[in-house]
Amino acid sequence: MTTDTTTTDTFPGTPTPGRTVLDARGVTMRFGGLTAVSGVDLTVRSGEIVGLIGPNGAGKTTFFNCLTGLYTPTEGEVRYKDKLLPPQSFKVTAAGVARTFQNIRLFANMTVLENVLVGRHTRTKEGFWSAVLRGPGFHRAEATSRARATELLQFVGLSEKADHLARNLPYGEQRKLEIARALASEPGLLLLDEPTAGMNPQETRATEELVFAIRDQGIAVLVIEHDMRFIFNLCDRVAVLVQGKKLIEGDSATVQGDERVIAAYLGEPLENDPGAAEAAEVEAAQAQAAGHPKDTAAGKETDR
Incomplete structure (x- = not known):
């Protein structure tokens, strides 16, 4: 496995606190005659947790896919630290944007440690011939990468299960492993797609604490979630998507008290609608x- 040659006590490449790391402007995604996302603007700063909520079918995951290069927006642009992101997911990851998925996507037959090591590929300094010849430089890089992966497993609470197969982990721990693998790419922005889906209250609380710990490293976090208690306890700001459009953005109190948000979730028309x-x-x-x-x-x- 190829590895990189850098290890630090904190996440390398962390942006200066308060700096805008994500700037999405006018993001629109059409599939034929269907507009899934329409003119959405959103910014996220380093060290900030921003929530993205909305009813099923509101376009949240489609918007995530536009941010991470899985989809090329029909209109609009996405910038990371003032640089336009290319419409290719591996280049987006290399730029400093990592994500997890609504449906867990681990390498089930690989160990927990190997899954995290896979996440290091975008920070690889060793080339093809170095990996083939396996010289001293390769072995030093391999050791450094394993040390960093071990640090990340300790960070998420999985260090004692490094040699277990990913498929044998309980559901909640698989979620943690996916986050650790995303962090292995040393992101300045982490996107979490429903990180507490299917979790019990104890697992949800542990995930909340983990996200706070990631934020404390200076990493910006953008999270989709249907658990409103989780979102409003966690986030500095919350944006609401309804039918592909941003309905409102603000702090938890502002969003919770907005009648349009209540109507969108209850499926009832507002008075004077x-x-x-x-x-x-x-x-x-x-x-x-x-x-x-x-x-x-x-x-x-x-x-x-």
């Missing part, structure tokens, strides 16, 4: 066709 009158007319027509006319002004059924 422009579409409410049309919906009432349709409902009245359906009731009349069924032989149960309604008084649309009062919004209540009337006896005939």
Whole structure:
């Protein structure tokens, strides 16, 4: 396995605290006639945790895919530390953006340590011939990389299971391993796609503490999550996507108190919503066709 030659006590390449590391502007993603993401702007600074929430189908994962090079946005641009990110995932990772996935994507038949070592490939300094000839430089680099991977396993609490196969880990620990592998690429920005999905309350709390520890290293974190308690406890700012558009962005209190957010999650129209009158007319027509006319002004059924 090829490795790099740098190890530090903190995550290398961490940006200066407060610096904008992610600047997404006007990101739009269309699939034929379907617009999954429409004109979304979002910034994330180093040492900051930002949440991205919204109902199912709101475009959250599609937006993540646009940020990480899995999709090329139809319109808009994504910059990392003022540099335009290329539309190729391996180049995005090399630039300093790492991610986890909603569905865990580990190498099941590799050990826990080997999975983390795979995450080091973007920081490899040894070339092909060095790996083939396996000279002294290669062995030094290999040892350095293993030491760094071991540090990361200790950081996420998996050091005692370094030699276990990834497939044999409990679900919550597989999530931790995926985060460790992402951190192995030495990112300045970490994207987490539903990191607590399927977890019990104890595992969720442990994940929250881990994300705070990552933030304390100066790494920016952008997280998608459906657990609202987790998101609002964790994040400095929260952005809400609804039908591919950013509805609101602000602190937890602002977002929780916004009637549009409540309506989006409950699936109920707001009072004075422009579409409410049309919906009432349709409902009245359906009731009349069924032989149960309604008084649309009062919004209540009337006896005939």
